[in-house]
Amino acid sequence: MNFCPACGKSVSSKIPDGDHLPRFVCDACATIHYENPRVIAGCIPDWEGKLLLCRRAIEPRRGFWTVPAGFMENGEAVQDAAAREAQEEALADVEIGSLVAMVNVIRAHQVHIIFRARLKNTDFGVGPESLEVGLFDERDIPWPEIAFLSVEFALRRYFDDRHEKRQLAHFRDIDWKDGELVLRDR
Amino acid sequence: MNFCPACGKSVSSKIPDGDHLPRFVCDACATIHYENPRVIAGCIPDWEGKLLLCRRAIEPRRGFWTVPAGFMENGEAVQDAAAREAQEEALADVEIGSLVAMVNVIRAHQVHIIFRARLKNTDFGVGPESLEVGLFDERDIPWPEIAFLSVEFALRRYFDDRHEKRQLAHFRDIDWKDGELVLRDR
Numbered sequence: 001m002n003f004c005p006a007c008g009k010s011v012s013s014k015i016p017d018g019d020h021l022p023r024f025v026c027d028a029c030a031t032i033h034y035e036n037p038r039v040i041a042g043c044i045p046d047w048e049g050k051l052l053l054c055r056r057a058i059e060p061r062r063g064f065w066t067v068p069a070g071f072m073e074n075g076e077a078v079q080d081a082a083a084r085e086a087q088e089e090a091l092a093d094v095e096i097g098s099l100v101a102m103v104n105v106i107r108a109h110q111v112h113i114i115f116r117a118r119l120k121n122t123d124f125g126v127g128p129e130s131l132e133v134g135l136f137d138e139r140d141i142p143w144p145e146i147a148f149l150s151v152e153f154a155l156r157r158y159f160d161d162r163h164e165k166r167q168l169a170h171f172r173d174i175d176w177k178d179g180e181l182v183l184r185d186r
Numbered sequence: 187m188n189f190c191p192a193c194g195k196s197v198s199s200k201i202p203d204g205d206h207l208p209r210f211v212c213d214a215c216a217t218i219h220y221e222n223p224r225v226i227a228g229c230i231p232d233w234e235g236k237l238l239l240c241r242r243a244i245e246p247r248r249g250f251w252t253v254p255a256g257f258m259e260n261g262e263a264v265q266d267a268a269a270r271e272a273q274e275e276a277l278a279d280v281e282i283g284s285l286v287a288m289v290n291v292i293r294a295h296q297v298h299i300i301f302r303a304r305l306k307n308t309d310f311g312v313g314p315e316s317l318e319v320g321l322f323d324e325r326d327i328p329w330p331e332i333a334f335l336s337v338e339f340a341l342r343r344y345f346d347d348r349h350e351k352r353q354l355a356h357f358r359d360i361d362w363k364d365g366e367l368v369l370r371d372r
Contacts, residue, residue, distance in 0.1 A: 003194035005187040005219075010194075018314070021259060033191075036224045037258055039297060072223055073207060077290035077359045078297055079372060096372075099288070099355060102299075104263035111225060111264055113288075128204070169285060169355055173263045186265060186282075 006031045037109045041081035042069025042151070043117035044158055045094045050135035051155070052119055054089045056147055057131045064147035067154070068092065069114065078113050086117065090133045091125035094118060099169040100161070101154035106175040112150040116158065116167060149174050149181075192217045223295045227267035228255025228337070229303035230344050231280045236321035237341070238305055240275045242333055243317045250333035253340070254278065255300065264299050272303065276319045277311035280304060285355040286347070287340035292361040298336040302344065302353060335360050335367075 001024045004011050009028035016023055016032050024033040044067050045052040053065045068086040072078055079096040086092040097116035104111055126133050136142075138159055146152045150172075157170040171186035187210045190197050195214035202209055202218050210219040230253050231238040239251045254272040258264055265282040272278040283302035290297055312319050322328075324345055332338045336358075343356040357372035 001191040003189055003191055005189055005191050005197075008189035008194050008196075011191075034257070035260055037260055038222045039225065071220070072297075074221055074223055074295040075292060077292065077370075077372075078288070079290075079357070099285075099357075102264070102285070104265075106261060106263065109260040111258075171265070171285075186263075 001033060001035075004029060004031060005033065035109075037111055039072040039078060039081075040069050040105075040110050040112045040150075041072045041078045041085060042067050042112065042114040042154075043082040043086055043094055043096055044100060044114065044154060045086055045090070045092055045117045045119040047119040047122060047135055050137055051141070051158075052086075052090055052092060052124060053134060053136055053141075054127070054130040055132040056129065058129050061147035063131065063145075065142050065145050066147040066151050067114065069112070069151070072113075079115060082113075082115050082117070087127075089127040089130050091123070091127055092133075093120040093123070095120060098167045100158050100167070101150070101170045101172070103150040103153060103171075104173040104175075105150060106173060112148075112154075114150070114154040149183075187219060187221075190215060190217060191219065221295075223297055225258040225264060225267075226255050226291075226296050226298045226336075227258045227264045227271060228253050228298065228300040228340075229268040229272055229280055229282055230286060230300065230340060231272055231276070231278055231303045231305040233305040233308060233321055236323055237327070237344075238272075238276055238278055238310060239320060239322055239327075240313070240316040241318040242315065244315050247333035249317065249331075251328050251331050252333040252337050253300065255298070255337070265301060268299075268301050268303070273313075275313040275316050277309070277313055278319075279306040279309070281306060284353045286344050286353070287336070287356045287358070289336040289339060289357075290359040290361075291336060292359060298334075298340075300336070300340040335369075 004026035072081040094117040173184040190212035258267040280303040359370040
């Protein structure tokens with residue numbers, strides 16, 4: 001941020017009175033501009049035990065596989081955002097189920113919230129952000145080609161729970177410190 | 187938003203190519219500025235069965251009671267944000283537990299994520315955003331003076347679960363349509 005979205009004058013990074021973190025503050029109108037993490041909403045669509053995955057047509061991680069997921073929008077619920085992403089990325093009609101994973105991706109300023117889902121029919125297809133979409137048995141999941149650590153975490157816990165015939169919610173932090181990956185389960 | 191935070195020129199609200207919602211787009215540099223929901227992180231601190239509540243010293247809902255909660259910041263986990271808010275609003279040292287409620291507050295562009303918590307000791311106090319802080323038995327909860335519907339939802343489900351000796355996660359949407367409150371449980 002270089003300029004104040006309210007008045008168009010320059011901003012400076014400073015710690016406002018009574019605050020504890022630096023914020024962008026307008027040099028002219030003194031408006032404080034907060035920046036906050038964003039929610040990535042996703043789901044794991046299941047069709048008779050097979051899971052729907054999409055191969056990404058866009059960066060980051062073009063060519064890698066993921067579950068449908070993307071930025072939650074103003075005016076929608078997390079669950080509806082997850083269903084919308086399934087529609088957009090895989091032309092898939094899903095019914096959102098229970099929470100499977102909430103992952104804090106600290107350095108990216110993101111919270112990934114991923115639900116179980118039921119694929120309502122097999123009339124899915126390849127959305128504009130995907131190269132390929134398919135249904136995978138557990139033994140066929142392309143683990144080394146999964147795009148994101150949060151998605152791998154959600155998928156592995158999904159299968160663990162399925163084997164145990166339960167549906168738990170799982171929590172993890174993903175961070176990088178001094179160039180090293182740091183995972184913390186909660 | 188009136189001006190581009192990147193270059194300082196004027197912005198217009200328009201639907202970018204390939205998008206489906208209006209965004210603020212810079213008239214000069216064409217940068218698209220997305221706006222997304224924000225996460226409110228909170229917790230229900232428990233001390234020997236009594237719950238810690240704070241009476242708000244700030245708007246909105248000044249004078250009403252709530253659990254510690256506030257905007258999640260960049261660089262932290264939802265759980266750490268919830269613990270930080272307990273420290274700031276009630277000078278309370280808590281250990282965050284399981285998820286009790288995730289509430290989509292649609293019109294406010296917020297997701298409220300509230301955890302169970304254990305108050306580690308009774309050395310709490312009145313933070314700068316609180317008028318009063320106290321421990322309440324279930325029968326003494328000031329229900330008509332609870333500040334937010336999301337907090338009332340979380341507290342009621344908390345007690346339901348305690349009676350049933352379980353810890354579930356509960357999901358609800360809160361919205362307003364044509365001036366009427368619309369609740370949807372998930």
